[in-house]
Amino acid sequence: MTSAGVRIMIRNRTLQHRQQGAASLLIALVLLVGVTLITLYTAQTMIMEQRIAANDIRAREAFEAAEAGRMHGARYADMPGANMASTLAEDLDSDGTDDYSVTFLSLGSGRYQIQSQGWSFDRTATATVFQQTGTNAYIANTPQQPLITRSFASDQGNVAITNNYTNQTVWSGGEFSNIGSADTYINVNGTDNVKASDKNNVGPDVIQNDPNLANATDHDFFNNFFSMSMSEMQASANFNSLPNDPADAAGSLIWIDGDLSMQSNGVYGSADEPVILIVDGDLSIHGGPEIWGIVYVTGNMNSGGNPDIYGSAIVAGNVTGNGTVDIIYTPSVFNPSEPLGEDIEVAGTWRDW
Amino acid sequence: MLMMKRQTGLSLIELMIGITIGLIIIAGVTSVYVATIGSSSDALAAARLNQELRAAMQVMTRDIRRAGFWGGAEPGDIDNPFTRDDTNLTVDGSSCILYTYDANNSGDIDYDNPGQWFGFTLTDDGAIGTLQGIAAGGTRTTADCSVWIFQRVTDPDFVTVTNLVFETDNYQCQNTTEATRNDCYNATPGDTSDDPVTDDYIVEGRQIDITIEAELANDPTVSASLATSVKVRNNRLYQQP
Numbered sequence: 001m002t003s004a005g006v007r008i009m010i011r012n013r014t015l016q017h018r019q020q021g022a023a024s025l026l027i028a029l030v031l032l033v034g035v036t037l038i039t040l041y042t043a044q045t046m047i048m049e050q051r052i053a054a055n056d057i058r059a060r061e062a063f064e065a066a067e068a069g070r071m072h073g074a075r076y077a078d079m080p081g082a083n084m085a086s087t088l089a090e091d092l093d094s095d096g097t098d099d100y101s102v103t104f105l106s107l108g109s110g111r112y113q114i115q116s117q118g119w120s121f122d123r124t125a126t127a128t129v130f131q132q133t134g135t136n137a138y139i140a141n142t143p144q145q146p147l148i149t150r151s152f153a154s155d156q157g158n159v160a161i162t163n164n165y166t167n168q169t170v171w172s173g174g175e176f177s178n179i180g181s182a183d184t185y186i187n188v189n190g191t192d193n194v195k196a197s198d199k200n201n202v203g204p205d206v207i208q209n210d211p212n213l214a215n216a217t218d219h220d221f222f223n224n225f226f227s228m229s230m231s232e233m234q235a236s237a238n239f240n241s242l243p244n245d246p247a248d249a250a251g252s253l254i255w256i257d258g259d260l261s262m263q264s265n266g267v268y269g270s271a272d273e274p275v276i277l278i279v280d281g282d283l284s285i286h287g288g289p290e291i292w293g294i295v296y297v298t299g300n301m302n303s304g305g306n307p308d309i310y311g312s313a314i315v316a317g318n319v320t321g322n323g324t325v326d327i328i329y330t331p332s333v334f335n336p337s338e339p340l341g342e343d344i345e346v347a348g349t350w351r352d353w
Numbered sequence: 354m355l356m357m358k359r360q361t362g363l364s365l366i367e368l369m370i371g372i373t374i375g376l377i378i379i380a381g382v383t384s385v386y387v388a389t390i391g392s393s394s395d396a397l398a399a400a401r402l403n404q405e406l407r408a409a410m411q412v413m414t415r416d417i418r419r420a421g422f423w424g425g426a427e428p429g430d431i432d433n434p435f436t437r438d439d440t441n442l443t444v445d446g447s448s449c450i451l452y453t454y455d456a457n458n459s460g461d462i463d464y465d466n467p468g469q470w471f472g473f474t475l476t477d478d479g480a481i482g483t484l485q486g487i488a489a490g491g492t493r494t495t496a497d498c499s500v501w502i503f504q505r506v507t508d509p510d511f512v513t514v515t516n517l518v519f520e521t522d523n524y525q526c527q528n529t530t531e532a533t534r535n536d537c538y539n540a541t542p543g544d545t546s547d548d549p550v551t552d553d554y555i556v557e558g559r560q561i562d563i564t565i566e567a568e569l570a571n572d573p574t575v576s577a578s579l580a581t582s583v584k585v586r587n588n589r590l591y592q593q594p
Binding site: 023024027028031032034035038039041042045046049052053056111131132134135136344346347348349350351352353 | 374375378379382383385386389390393396397400403404407411415418419421422423426427428429433435436456556586587588589590
């Protein structure tokens with residue numbers, strides 16, 4: 001045998017060895033392919049799960065944004081002078097796009113339907129909720145007289161009281177003739193401002209010595225006119241001191257805790273946007289303010305100026321001082337187109353469909 | 354010729370080494386395969402269980418939140434026909450809730466209209482059921498779950514709901530007639546001075562706390578529980594009887 005023949009045989013034998021042992025490789029390969037397929041399937045399912053969870057979160061974001069808008073709208077409606085034709089919007093995450101948009105639909109007599117649409121932060125999901133607000137009016141019983149007091153004091157200032165509408169000018173628990181100087185004017189046979197009473201000639205337009213009024217507790221006296229307790233009214237007041245700009249007072253409830261010295265000559269409120277000014281203490285007026293609405297004083301009303309009150313003055317104490325007070329009964333301030341009151345969400349009107 | 358007859362197969366030692374190495378490789382690959390299958394099926398089962406629970410919870414919270422809606426609501430009108438004694442949101446037992454709302458904005462409750470009556474319960478075969486209709490001869494009321502027929506919204510062959518609880522412990526209530534009687538659920542036990550008296554006006558804010566516990570029907574070791582709270586947006590107003 002030649003050496004070349006031996007070399008060929010060795011090569012043949014080597015080749016035969018190499019072709020064996022593929023079983024392990026094939027089995028391993030099949031199993032690994034199986035593992036790959038299962039992993040892919042699981043991954044796909046998990047991605048789907050993540051998508052569902054992400055959609056869920058976006059839906060919640062949109063709903064919560066809509067709810068935030070609804071609450072914003074409800075608080076906005078309670079603000080005096082709120083422009084109910086406006087659209088409220090807010091960019092909660094500061095990304096340059098608004099996350100909710102709130103519009104108001106008037107249902108008449110101070111009622112509104114709030115429609116709030118919210119979006120998720122990526123704006124792919126949206127939700128809308130509706131809620132009605134109504135006015136819980138502050139005034140429970142409209143005062144029928146321009147001046148209502150529990151008693152009169154002899155150091156009374158000059159008071160001119162006019163009522164051309166209901167022909168009642170004074171309702172008091174005290175004796176009208178104790179008054180320093182007061183003239184009342186009513187409408188007689190179609191003529192306005194006819195003098196009806198003074199301290200010496202008390203006409204039927206003056207109700208005096210009413211024991212119910214004289215003996216009423218502070219709480220009862222207050223609730224003769226207002227629908228809430230004093231603490232509730234105080235809590236829902238729009239201002240706790242006189243606003244610097246009298247124009248801001250229009251349509252608001254002002255509650256002064258303690259004495260108030262009023263130096264202003266401004267105009268507070270208007271015929272259709274009256275104010276309710278409640279002074280839990282003594283009110284002393286030095287300027288010549290013009291007040292449209294109700295002035296309620298738990299102590300005494302002292303006038304060194306010459307205020308004009310269009311509406312009604314209700315004084316639990318006395319009216320004193322040396323100024324001149326003009327009180328002109330004006331029915332429109334008790335029934336403005338937007339009743340004065342706390343705008344509250346009407347129970348049973350929330351819906352999201 | 355003699356040379357050609359020489360054995361060309363493997364020696365015993367070569368064979369054993371080859372078999373051993375092959376077995377080690379196959380064993381390793383098999384263990385990876387088994388582990389992958391096991392973890393994948395666990396992950397898939399957990400994901401499906403979560404999805405099932407989340408979907409059921411979302412359906413319940415979205416709907417319960419609407420309870421008491423009334424198309425004819427007016428400010429100050431407390432006679433909401435959807436919060437009366439027989440229509441008010443009620444948890445019967447602990448795992449069945451019934452309520453009504455004015456789904457068609459009609460302004461009044463309609464005892465013949467099944468579309469205003471809603472509820473969820475835990476069915477006997479371990480599923481969450483949604484109210485479908487009234488049993489023959491039953492009177493429509495939210496006080497009694499047994500008169501209602503429920504349709505399953507989860508699949509009992511796949512998920513067994515072991516527990517469904519609706520809790521009303523976090524209801525809040527305010528007496529608006531007297532500022533001093535703020536809490537009308539007997540704030541100080543034993544002291545009746547702050548309890549509501551007849552004709553007091555009460556505002557009741559309802560919060561339902563929902564808990565679902567569930568497990569896979571074919572593998573009870575895979576279980577999950579989900580809890581959430583839903584504030585019913587429409588408060589109930591009533592006069593203390």
